[in-house]
Amino acid sequence: MPSLTGKVVIVTGASSGIGEASARQFGREGAKVVLAARRAERLETVAQEIAALNTGAETLVIQADLSKLEDIQFVVNQTLSKFGRIDVLVNNAGFGRLDWLENLDPTKDIEAQLLVNVHGVIQTTRQVLPVMIKQKSGNIINMCSMAGLIGTPTYTIYAASKHAVHGFSEALRREVEPWGIHVSLIYPGGVATEFGQHAGIKRKTKATTPKFLLLTADDVGRAVVKLVQHPRAMWIIPWLWSLSALLNKLFPAFVDFTTIRGFTIPEREDELKAHA
């Protein structure tokens, strides 16, 4: 595996879940890891755990709200002041508010989600790109989701945000490759993290990711590091989800039928009866 020792890696959303696991994995590789998120205490704990690995890894903790341009610029400037370059950017910070569209709050649920999941990814990349262009090298890993390939009920805004990340990354990949900059998209299925605690999910059917398909944050963290070592355009994990993406692309009417009959109608039964 190509060595990541001494590489400067920014991980956004490193205070929990996939970002935390990715940061730790880069720490195991002896990288210089910049940990950015709003919860500074959690970031400090992750930084201490990385130091305890004794791999020669260095850390820089930066408290930042990735929905704000000035905070994003601060992350990039602080990284350059301390380490002088940026080799890897992992755009991971994000969240989902999962409910019927009419129930989502226009500001807290819709605008806030788009600001972090879409603007945050675009603006962070925009700030880092001139550095990578000057270096003529770099890896950008964008955390997408199966929701970036398939739209499912209650995921309207989250799916819109991840479809945006998909389109943005595909176009960017084709812009920056001549500078030796690799842009990769990773599409995890369900991952056991704090994501669900912030999502406000209320389901009658208890529909959820089957246990055998549920990933750990470490599974995804390892995949993120592998994508830096062996860049590729996109990676769906677990691979079995590729079949549902294919089914959705080839037979959308079939997926509409099964999703509406199997999920939307049972979930909205009471509302449908009330409006009958």
Ligand SMILES: NC(=O)c1ccc[n+]([C@@H]2O[C@H](COP(=O)([O-])OP(=O)(O)OC[C@H]3O[C@@H](n4cnc5c(N)ncnc54)[C@H](OP(=O)(O)O)[C@@H]3O)[C@@H](O)[C@H]2O)c1
């Ligand atoms: N869990 C899944 O099933 C799953 C599946 C596919 C893709 N994903 C994606 O994976 C990424 C990480 O999610 P996770 O599952 O690891 O959930 P998580 O444990 O809730 O982690 C989310 C991270 O994003 C950060 N974040 C959220 N809003 C932020 C803001 N305004 N500014 C800075 N940081 C912010 C959080 O940090 P602070 O709160 O400290 O700011 C936290 O570190 C997200 O992009 C998510 O869409 C998750």
